[in-house]
Amino acid sequence: MAQVAFVGAGPGDPELITLKGVRAIQAADVIIYAGSLVNPEILAYAREGAKIYNSAEMTLEQVIEVMEESAARGKQVARIHTGDPSIYGAIQEQMDILGRKNISYTVIPGVSSFLAAAASLRREYTLPGVSQTVILTRMEGRTPVPPGETLGELAKHGATMGIFLSVQDIERVMAELGRGYAPETPVAVVYKASWPEEKILKGTLADIAEKVEREGISKTALILVGGFLGSEYERSRLYDPEFSHGYREKSR
Numbered sequence: 419m420a421q422v423a424f425v426g427a428g429p430g431d432p433e434l435i436t437l438k439g440v441r442a443i444q445a446a447d448v449i450i451y452a453g454s455l456v457n458p459e460i461l462a463y464a465r466e467g468a469k470i471y472n473s474a475e476m477t478l479e480q481v482i483e484v485m486e487e488s489a490a491r492g493k494q495v496a497r498i499h500t501g502d503p504s505i506y507g508a509i510q511e512q513m514d515i516l517g518r519k520n521i522s523y524t525v526i527p528g529v530s531s532f533l534a535a536a537a538s539l540r541r542e543y544t545l546p547g548v549s550q551t552v553i554l555t556r557m558e559g560r561t562p563v564p565p566g567e568t569l570g571e572l573a574k575h576g577a578t579m580g581i582f583l584s585v586q587d588i589e590r591v592m593a594e595l596g597r598g599y600a601p602e603t604p605v606a607v608v609y610k611a612s613w614p615e616e617k618i619l620k621g622t623l624a625d626i627a628e629k630v631e632r633e634g635i636s637k638t639a640l641i642l643v644g645g646f647l648g649s650e651y652e653r654s655r656l657y658d659p660e661f662s663h664g665y666r667e668k669s670r
């Protein structure tokens with residue numbers, strides 16, 4: 419077994435974690451969880467006596483120190499990230515340091531919040547004839563984004579877009595998106611997808627900012643944009659009787 423398991427905890431609902439993720443938490447002597455977003459109920463999977471650290475109060479150096487000391491004493495570590503750790507998880511820098519220190523690790527994926535949001539909205543991101551592309555991004559803020567990746571640039575594709583970490587700047591987000599999408603483009607904001615306090619706001623590029631401000635939503639929300647939220651689309655060829663593929667002949 420690897421010395422450190424990075425675990426995607428899912429979007430909030432403690433049942434939206436993988437079996438493998440639960441097993442890694444059950445097996446852990448030491449748990450480091452991202453306390454700002456991971457549902458504390460996930461910690462109920464920990465065995466009695468496991469040592470628990472909240473990384474929200476720690477630096478990268480302190481997190482690594484806990485991992486290194488634990489590994490040296492033969493202890494199993496579970497490092498719990500919200501959603502899936504590959505999306506804004508700051509996991510790469512941890513993996514690279516562990517690699518240099520010859521500490522073995524494994525990554526257990528999780529259900530990202532953008533997937534939980536689609537489920538709550540009961541919408542499909544990739545509708546035929548509407549968009550076949552999903553762009554996951556965030557607004558430029560205290561941390562810049564690389565050239566060519568501003569919201570205004572990305573908006574020009576007209577694709578389905580999921581915007582993380584940006585709801586506090588909703589007005590600016592909509593102004594930037596207006597460089598590509600029409601003002602009547604549908605927008606949904608999903609606050610705490612899969613949590614009991616989940617909220618869904620629906621509107622357009624033109625009016626969503628006002629609704630979000632009225633509800634006082636300023637964190638833990640995703641902004642979802644595009645025609646996939648509308649009602650017009652073509653039926654899928656996958657189940658079309660006029661269309662054959664590897665698993666099914668065209669019906670007559």
Ligand code: SAH
Pocket residue numbers: 429430455499500501502503504505506507529530531532534535581582583584608609610611612613637638639640
């Ligand atoms: N790795 C996480 C994202 C971490 S970045 C994932 O895969 O979901 C943190 C941002 O994710 C938040 O600012 C918010 O935009 C989004 N987020 C995380 N959990 C959420 C949830 N349950 N509902 C809506 N947005 C969420």
